[in-house]
Amino acid sequence: MTAVSFVETPAPFDHYVYEALNKFAYHIRSLGSRMQPEQPFAPYLARRLWPADGTSIAGWRGRSLGLLRLNYAVVRDVVEGRLALHSASLVYTTILSLVPLFALAISVLKGFGVHYRFEPLLMSALAPLGAQGTEVADRLMQFVDKMEVGVLGAVGLALLFYTAISMVQKVETAFNDIWHIRETRPLARKFTDYLSVLLIGPVLLFSAIALATSVIASEPVRQLGEYGPTATLLEIGGRLLPVLLVAGTLTFLYKFLPYTPVNIRSAAVGGIVAGLIWLLAGWGFAMFVSSASSYTAIYSAFAALILFLLWVNVTWLILLIGGSIAFYHQHPEYMPLGPGPAILSNRCRERLALAAIQQIGAAQYAGEPPLTTSKLRRRLRVPEEALQRMLTALREANLVTTTADAPPRWVGIRPFEATEVKVLLDIVRRAGEQHGLDLSRINAAAPVAAAEARISAAIDGALDGWRLKDLVAQAQPASDEPGTRTTAPADAPRAERTVHLR
Numbered sequence: 001m002t003a004v005s006f007v008e009t010p011a012p013f014d015h016y017v018y019e020a021l022n023k024f025a026y027h028i029r030s031l032g033s034r035m036q037p038e039q040p041f042a043p044y045l046a047r048r049l050w051p052a053d054g055t056s057i058a059g060w061r062g063r064s065l066g067l068l069r070l071n072y073a074v075v076r077d078v079v080e081g082r083l084a085l086h087s088a089s090l091v092y093t094t095i096l097s098l099v100p101l102f103a104l105a106i107s108v109l110k111g112f113g114v115h116y117r118f119e120p121l122l123m124s125a126l127a128p129l130g131a132q133g134t135e136v137a138d139r140l141m142q143f144v145d146k147m148e149v150g151v152l153g154a155v156g157l158a159l160l161f162y163t164a165i166s167m168v169q170k171v172e173t174a175f176n177d178i179w180h181i182r183e184t185r186p187l188a189r190k191f192t193d194y195l196s197v198l199l200i201g202p203v204l205l206f207s208a209i210a211l212a213t214s215v216i217a218s219e220p221v222r223q224l225g226e227y228g229p230t231a232t233l234l235e236i237g238g239r240l241l242p243v244l245l246v247a248g249t250l251t252f253l254y255k256f257l258p259y260t261p262v263n264i265r266s267a268a269v270g271g272i273v274a275g276l277i278w279l280l281a282g283w284g285f286a287m288f289v290s291s292a293s294s295y296t297a298i299y300s301a302f303a304a305l306i307l308f309l310l311w312v313n314v315t316w317l318i319l320l321i322g323g324s325i326a327f328y329h330q331h332p333e334y335m336p337l338g339p340g341p342a343i344l345s346n347r348c349r350e351r352l353a354l355a356a357i358q359q360i361g362a363a364q365y366a367g368e369p370p371l372t373t374s375k376l377r378r379r380l381r382v383p384e385e386a387l388q389r390m391l392t393a394l395r396e397a398n399l400v401t402t403t404a405d406a407p408p409r410w411v412g413i414r415p416f417e418a419t420e421v422k423v424l425l426d427i428v429r430r431a432g433e434q435h436g437l438d439l440s441r442i443n444a445a446a447p448v449a450a451a452e453a454r455i456s457a458a459i460d461g462a463l464d465g466w467r468l469k470d471l472v473a474q475a476q477p478a479s480d481e482p483g484t485r486t487t488a489p490a491d492a493p494r495a496e497r498t499v500h501l502r
Helices: 012-034 043-049 059-079 082-110 115-125 131-146 149-178 187-216 219-224 228-256 264-291 293-330 346-365 373-380 384-396 421-430 446-462
Strands: 400-402 409-412
Touching: 043 059, 059 082, 059 293, 082 131, 082 149, 082 187, 082 293, 115 131, 131 293, 149 187, 149 293, 187 228, 228 264, 228 293, 264 293, 346 373, 346 384, 346 409, 346 421, 373 384, 384 400, 384 421, 421 446
Parallel strands: none
Antiparallel strands: 400 409
16 A cells, blocks of 8 residues: 655644644555555665664764664655655745744844844844845845734734744644654643743843853953964854854754653754754855856846745755754664654564563562653663554553553553463454454454464463563563663573563
């Protein structure tokens, strides 16, 4: 079955229809990939980066391999068009939201007396466009100056806020897709969180700019600049200041916009790399504009608009690349999988269930705090969405449950000493059956039923006497480090073998 992908609609007022259709396409794509896994991007390179034996490499070679894997995953997302699709949609939303967004930001900044710094910052952001950038910035500021909130009325003011908020909403949707988040932020959280980004974000940014400017212009720094070594350091610091401001802003977005907990370290890595890429892209785009005189000759007055749209598209693409870097830095288990849903084969589902129960039981018997989903994911090295589906199936079968902690922790319900391993495998085999399409609905001849009976009898015989406690009785201490493995030798007694994902 061919994978289905829904093309984003650009209109900002049909966001909920867009999300519903995107979810529908996600489920269709999941069905298509269950039995026919897609060929990986650059198959030869993928096999070299992720060997079939799962060998772990430590030291600088392991870190170099991790960097190569990260580059492979990001390049794959760009080449396959996933990030370009979101950036193209954000360009259209930017056209509709730019003037209301600027008007809202300037209104907030006026209250702090720093609104005069907005136009120079806009000019520096559009500097790669050259003379066209100055023209675009002047036109945008003219539109903002002509916008009078008192004339808009209640409906116009509401539409102004909605247009500005839709911009943040679209960015969050793109980030959630990168982070494989299928849930959406509640409506109340959207209102408070989006307004926080729109109102507090500009204040923090311009406060940082004002602080840096005042420090550079202070008398002690000026005196230090008169000495040779310190003058060189101050010059280097002045050149790095724009990078730090851009990286800090992007780190803020990567940390707070995705609807999932994001490590500050991963957000900072994505922000720093994206900031450097953006500055290099600005330098390259400026060279392109200076040599593209044919655009002005062909498009005349529209050349500035076309170049502006190209630069906005490049900017959004770089921002999404940074988000992808932050995601893969925090979740390296997704690197070989790509943007599609994480679908496990039957034997991988069985191993995942056995490994998850083993880890939950080991923590219980050792008197340790129950494990969270995130900690289980790190120990088992599987995508969190696949692990969450398995844990949900085990919870619905009353085998495990969650505590009231935040985040919730997993504990067993049934006594492991009395629960057979066969019960666990039966739960896994039945998980995912839909109403109206269960086993009894599939017409099967007598030989098929006989084969199923023999398979069931063979499983019963092989697991006779095995309890869930046997999975954890002789288990070795687990580790959260991604490169460690604790698998018993192949000839170990069956009650002493520890099951771990490769």
